[in-house]
Amino acid sequence: MRPRRLKNEINVVPYIDVMLVLLVIFMVTAPMMTTASIDVPSVGKAAQPPAEALQVIVRADRTLALLAPGKSERPLSRNELSEAIVAAQRKNPEQAVVIAGDRNVKYQAVLEVMDDLQQKQVKRIGLLVQPTGK
Template sequence: MRSRRLKNEINVVPYIDVMLVLLVIFMVTAPMMTTASIDVPSVGKAAQPPVEALQVIVRADRTLALLAPGKSERPLSRRELVQEIASAQRRNPEQAVLIAGDRNVKYQAVLEVMDDLQQQQVKRIGLLVQPSDR
């Protein structure tokens, strides 16, 4: 009687067939895909605020100040700040508002100001960044 030996080979033909089918699918669908371009601002661009933007300054002790273009900085309460920005929005609905947080301010304080502005339907809110001195 002849003893049977086990073959230790893997039949790779089905794997090659599957790979070729996937390759054909990708080659057919790749030209049909539309690619979108996203313009992400770099820190260099974002560090220069727009000319007409209002700046809300949040200090480390959670006090607020408003810096309007061509005017000096004025300390305000949260309610006064919201009223000032709402009146600026009535004059110019596309009025940009930048929030500048002190380095030592808690992130929660900046988010509270941003939330107040979003509740007033301010469309253009941004964070003012300053480039690092490296």
């Protein structure tokens, strides 16, 4: 009696059948899919802050300052900052607020300021960016 030998062959016919079925399914469903377009803001559009916007300056050492149009920059704490912006928005509900973060500031510090303002129901919050040419 001879010892049994192992077959080193793979039967690929079932795999080909499965692939052909998947191909037919994709060919039938592809024309039914709808594509969506997303408008992503570019830096060129966002580089110009709105006229008369309040600027919140976040420095690398996490200190905050408020720069109002026509006034000098004044350092504030987080609570004082949100109160000053809420008071400005009571006078003008469409008052824009722009957050200018230092290049070396942690992203978390900018998000904390933005979160504070959103909790105080401040509308029209944006981020100030520099154009790439500067």
